[in-house]
Amino acid sequence: MLYQGGVSRSIVMGISVQNLTHIYNYKLPWEFKALDSISFSVEDGEGFAVLGGAGSGKSTLAQHVNGLLFPTSGKVIVNGTTVKPGVNLLELRKTVGMVFQYPEAQLFGETVFEEVAFGLRNLGFSEEVVESQVQEALNLVGFMPSAIRHRNPLLLSGGEKRKVALAGIIAMKSSILVLDEPTSGLDIRSKKEVLTFLKEYRKANKAIIIYITHSLEEALSICERGIILSEGKQVYQGDLPEYFIKNEDWKYLNIEPPINRGIALTLKEKGLKINDRIITRLELIKEIEKCFKTIKT
Amino acid sequence: MFQNYKNLSGYYLSLNSVIHKLNPQVKLICMILLMSGLLINYNLVIILMYSLVLLPAYQIAKIPLTVLYNSFKPLIWIIFFSSVAHLFTTPGEPLLSIGFLSLTVEGIQKSLILSTRLILIIGFTMLTSLTTSPVNLVEAISSLLKPFSWLRLPVNQFSLMLSLSLRFLPVIYEEAERIKKSQVARGANFSSWSLKSKVNNVVSIIIPMIYSAIIRADDLAIAMEIRGFKIGEKRTRLKETRFNFIDLVILILTIIIFIITFFL
Numbered sequence A: 001m002l003y004q005g006g007v008s009r010s011i012v013m014g015i016s017v018q019n020l021t022h023i024y025n026y027k028l029p030w031e032f033k034a035l036d037s038i039s040f041s042v043e044d045g046e047g048f049a050v051l052g053g054a055g056s057g058k059s060t061l062a063q064h065v066n067g068l069l070f071p072t073s074g075k076v077i078v079n080g081t082t083v084k085p086g087v088n089l090l091e092l093r094k095t096v097g098m099v100f101q102y103p104e105a106q107l108f109g110e111t112v113f114e115e116v117a118f119g120l121r122n123l124g125f126s127e128e129v130v131e132s133q134v135q136e137a138l139n140l141v142g143f144m145p146s147a148i149r150h151r152n153p154l155l156l157s158g159g160e161k162r163k164v165a166l167a168g169i170i171a172m173k174s175s176i177l178v179l180d181e182p183t184s185g186l187d188i189r190s191k192k193e194v195l196t197f198l199k200e201y202r203k204a205n206k207a208i209i210i211y212i213t214h215s216l217e218e219a220l221s222i223c224e225r226g227i228i229l230s231e232g233k234q235v236y237q238g239d240l241p242e243y244f245i246k247n248e249d250w251k252y253l254n255i256e257p258p259i260n261r262g263i264a265l266t267l268k269e270k271g272l273k274i275n276d277r278i279i280t281r282l283e284l285i286k287e288i289e290k291c292f293k294t295i296k297t
Numbered sequence B: 001m002f003q004n005y006k007n008l009s010g011y012y013l014s015l016n017s018v019i020h021k022l023n024p025q026v027k028l029i030c031m032i033l034l035m036s037g038l039l040i041n042y043n044l045v046i047i048l049m050y051s052l053v054l055l056p057a058y059q060i061a062k063i064p065l066t067v068l069y070n071s072f073k074p075l076i077w078i079i080f081f082s083s084v085a086h087l088f089t090t091p092g093e094p095l096l097s098i099g100f101l102s103l104t105v106e107g108i109q110k111s112l113i114l115s116t117r118l119i120l121i122i123g124f125t126m127l128t129s130l131t132t133s134p135v136n137l138v139e140a141i142s143s144l145l146k147p148f149s150w151l152r153l154p155v156n157q158f159s160l161m162l163s164l165s166l167r168f169l170p171v172i173y174e175e176a177e178r179i180k181k182s183q184v185a186r187g188a189n190f191s192s193w194s195l196k197s198k199v200n201n202v203v204s205i206i207i208p209m210i211y212s213a214i215i216r217a218d219d220l221a222i223a224m225e226i227r228g229f230k231i232g233e234k235r236t237r238l239k240e241t242r243f244n245f246i247d248l249v250i251l252i253l254t255i256i257i258f259i260i261t262f263f264l
Helices: A058-065 A089-095 A112-122 A127-140 A158-170 A188-205 A216-222 A240-246 A259-269 A281-296 B024-040 B044-060 B065-089 B105-131 B134-151 B155-185 B195-226 B245-263
Strands: A014-024 A032-043 A047-052 A073-078 A096-099 A176-180 A208-213 A225-230 A233-239 B094-098 B101-104
Touching (some): A032 A058, A047 A058, A058 A096, A058 A208, A089 A096, A096 A158, A096 B155, A112 A158, A225 A240, B024 B044, B024 B245
Parallel strands (some): A047 A208, A047 A225
């Protein structure tokens, strides 16, 4: 069932995905439809979440924005340019930065500086620009550049490696960031740091952030709107809290519900007369207070 | 995310066909016999006979010929240069002369036969690997190597090494694809002709690959040790392979083709 919470808009700046279908190994006996007629649009400065369980097509969708994959049918338009074979992909990659799941797997530089500078040098920036942008990126992700620039990235801790990989993308100053589960495998503190940083980056640069995740909690900390995928199909597009309040089918989509809604549901199951249609912590507190008052009276 | 590993040349395709169901040892023996036949003797009739074996075999295995074509792609230049070399260096009746090089009828025949022979050899190898799962393939190889254990050669260790290598082939392929995509997303241009950027780009894939392979090998060794694995212990199999009537028929037919090769 398709819940159309938002309208597909035609935009010049931003991203517009129109009826995107992607089939792996097309026309071979083992072809596999990973995406089926996906449509949405994201405007400048907007945070947009792509939610779904494992194998729902989230990562395939993300790779279309950066030109790493091309549609089998349909269109992906980034800042007015249709992403298709033959377009200037280097220009596109200057605009769209992409962070894969476990980005630390891509580290290879002898030093942190070399690692972060890799993308900038590929895009043809001068050494002065490289120097200043690497410094800035390392600063932004919370490192002291002078202390870390000469260290071997492969010998850093998991959280530090993730931050170096993020700095490598941020240094390119992309106006669109596509993040494929950037916090998976991180401890709570590092997760918080990454999310806070992304939020600030979006605000400061008016950047578009496409955040791919299976956790609504994380999605809501950065994005307002989003799309929900299940087995390559678009289940919902629009305001995310609205979907989780009005619907129950997320239970079958392998998506983590908002933590507060989860608590309310458990309390209801335990026999407490509580309204479980809530998202924020404040709403939960209010509901619990109401329950206490009822019990007292 | 990485659904493309099936493009990996020669990787097993799980389809339901007679050839898929054949005993893996029989398939391996047949492949060795057919390849040996092609290497021992070759002429136009033999090439035609082997082509008439290979093409229907792909049809029966339900494998499209595009898969076979994809396997040749990396070797197309080798086949091309070897054909051109034979075209102009075979002595015989000249059709056309360019300087000291002359194109002969015998040259055309030889280059056609040799390139088709190379394609057939690759075709038979691919057919075996496309229709036999890595586990069955390793089992077949180790059972064929069993006689060597009488000479105290480490056949069991060799089979384990082989099965682990085959098991991790798609994983490593996916990992390489993922790392490549990560570097491409950071502006790496793998189609560039510049030597400096080529070296730089290869390094950007190889170092993370080696690093993750070492970590994976270490994890695997620990996982095997904690589950009581001991080198040299006799191992039993979860599924025993059977030798059916169809296996016997295929084996006899292959032996007949192999013997005919000597008389053509």
